[in-house]
Amino acid sequence: MLLAACSGGSNPNSEQGSNASPNPGESAAPQEKPTISWLNVLHTATPPTDTVLNKIEEYTGAEIEFSWIPDASKEERLNTALASDSLADIVTITLMENSSVRNALKAGVFWEISPYLDEFPNLAKISEGFRTSASIEGKLYGIPLQKQVARNGVIVRKDWLDKLGLQPPKTTAELFEVAKAFTENDPDGNGVKDTTGFMDRSDLVFGAFKTLSSYHGTPSVWSVSEDGKVLPEFESEGYVKTMDYMKGLYDGGYINQDFAVTAKTDQQQNFAQGKAGIYVGALFDSKNLLNLAKGVQDNMELIMLNNITLTGSESERAIWSTSNGVGGLLSFPKSEVKDENELRQVLKFVNDLMSDEVYALMTYGIQDVHYTIDGNKAVTITNTELWQQEVQPFSSSRPSELGYEIHDNDPLRAEAAKLIEENTKYAKLNPMYSLESPTNSAQGSELLKIVTDATYKYMLGEETLDDFNEAVAKWRKSGGDQIISEYEAAYKAAFGS
Incomplete structure (x- = not known):
């Protein structure tokens, strides 16, 4: 319960509390803190x-x-x-x-x-x-x-690139090859095949999948055509290409084989311990990863990439922003x-x-x-x-x-802030974020699990593309079509057609 009005204090690094006397020599009745x-x-x-x-x-x-x-x-x-x-x-x-x-x-x-x-x-x-x-x-x-509108990108161990004579990747294909090399070519030089390319976690949004999906041309959650037709991201060609990409990483052993059940803290700890060389997530995680590696991987050097595309063309650059900041x-x-x-x-x-x-x-x-x-x-x-x-x-x-004016003096954090700001130019916003679909509000999370489960099963080789398409059809029949219809009406009401 809130017991009394909040009152502003003094400098937080000062020892003077918020109930200090307003003037020297005067006493003030202590106020009960809420x-x-x-x-x-x-x-x-x-x-x-x-x-x-x-x-x-x-x-x-x-x-x-x-x-x-x-x-x-x-x-x-x-x-x-x-x-x-x-x-x-x-x-x-x-x-x-x-x-x-x-x-x-x-x-x-x-x-x-x-x-x-x-x-x-x-x-x-x-x-x-x-x-x-x-x-x-x-x-x-x-x-x-x-x-920030779009914070994500790819963090790569530069010391491993240098050890293997590799350049920072600029395309999804080059990134795949780096992952393969980090898995097969002993980048840590210990003579044991104990590393992978990617270290990912069980999160299709904030893990690797959605950022890689951006690079494959997938819209952010929803797309709207010029005539006002709304489609979910998982019905796009880019989404399927991303599943294939992740499946290729999994089949080759170029990603941690338990990524579908790995928590974020375990992902970061494993990366910091030198078990992988590619981390996809918020770019400012780079400094946290380096801090975690202190005393464990003291030779770790990281670079951040936010310009990966299918062909290396500047015109293809894109990064997701599901929540528009x-x-x-x-x-x-x-x-x-x-x-x-x-x-x-x-x-x-x-x-x-x-x-x-x-x-x-x-x-x-x-x-x-x-x-x-x-x-x-x-x-x-x-x-x-x-x-x-x-x-x-x-x-x-x-x-x-x-x-805020105060900022990190660390070069890695400064570079992350620069790249995140640069991402704003290439951010793909979610056009439905501020709109309302009653069916999505009532059932959206449960319905999405149909597609999420099918996505993981496809990437892990447990189901085929036909099975995935059947899951999408089930999503539509179970309420997805209604969600699409409601979003189309909401979009038309808000922006016209």
Whole structure:
């Protein structure tokens, strides 16, 4: 429960608390801090310690109670929380297309916050584009998590390329050959065939599949023809070509053979331990991978690639953006946030999280403890192990990743930021993201499992292309045709035909 209004604090790295006297020599009655509960997603192996959390609480003037959901089980855990009404003041929602989530949002489980945003200076800066993309049927049921439009690319071990006399790949075929060489030609020089090309995880979106799919010309989730006809991405030629590509990697042993059941943390740990040389994901993961490799693979050198195409032509460059830069919502259930006063309290708290000071805390930690900073606001992490324990788990909780002056001094992170910004030019947006299909909201997640399962079975050689096409037909008959029809009507109403 929210017990009192959040109050802004002083510099988070100062020892002065938020209840300090306003003027020297004066005494101020201590104010009871609000306690804000937060059901949040954890992308690291363990939750953070309290060191940085205490500073965030000091700045925001609130006590924060986190309930962490591991990323690997977030869909199941969130569905359970919604069904049992075991929520929190703030719920991090990253599964915007999940039918249970969309139904809960539309059913009025969470506050609609559009009328309140402009009361708070940082929330007021959220652009109309983000507000629109994050809305459902024109209503905004939480603070949009603002991220880069297209963050993904390919991370490759440069030291292995150099060892084998290979150039950075520019085409999907060259990337395949690099994966083959990393598997067969002993890139780590230990005389044992114990490496693979790709290290992937069980995620068709944030793992390798969707990025490789972009390179094969697949649209982002949906496509719309000039005459307004809507088709799902898995009915495109590019999707099938990507399945064939992944199947070729699997059949050749050029990808970890358990990729269909590998969690993100295991994927990153395995890469850091030198078991593979290609990682497809967010480009800024490169520095995290290098940090994980410290003391294990100290000779690791990484390069990042965002310009891979089928033929190497600049005109073919593309990268997916299913959510158009919206990473989800910070939503506020009415069962926990009882009235407008409490809503304003929790909105004030999120507004404070978007300050430069708290962004620095959640990204880099505490100055002179975790990092140093120069006159250009470039940060150098000075204690990587401590940063991983006390800071890194907070990074996915930042309401916004955009527009802050403080930045990483590390060349790898600087290059990642440059490439991610460059991706914006080539991003393929999801044309249906802000539109509504009632059938998709009610059944979309369950229906999609039909195609997801068929995709994995095809890539693993357990089923044929005919079997995959039968699964797509089943998807259509089970509600997919209705979803397409509803999206076509919504698109026509919003944009004309």
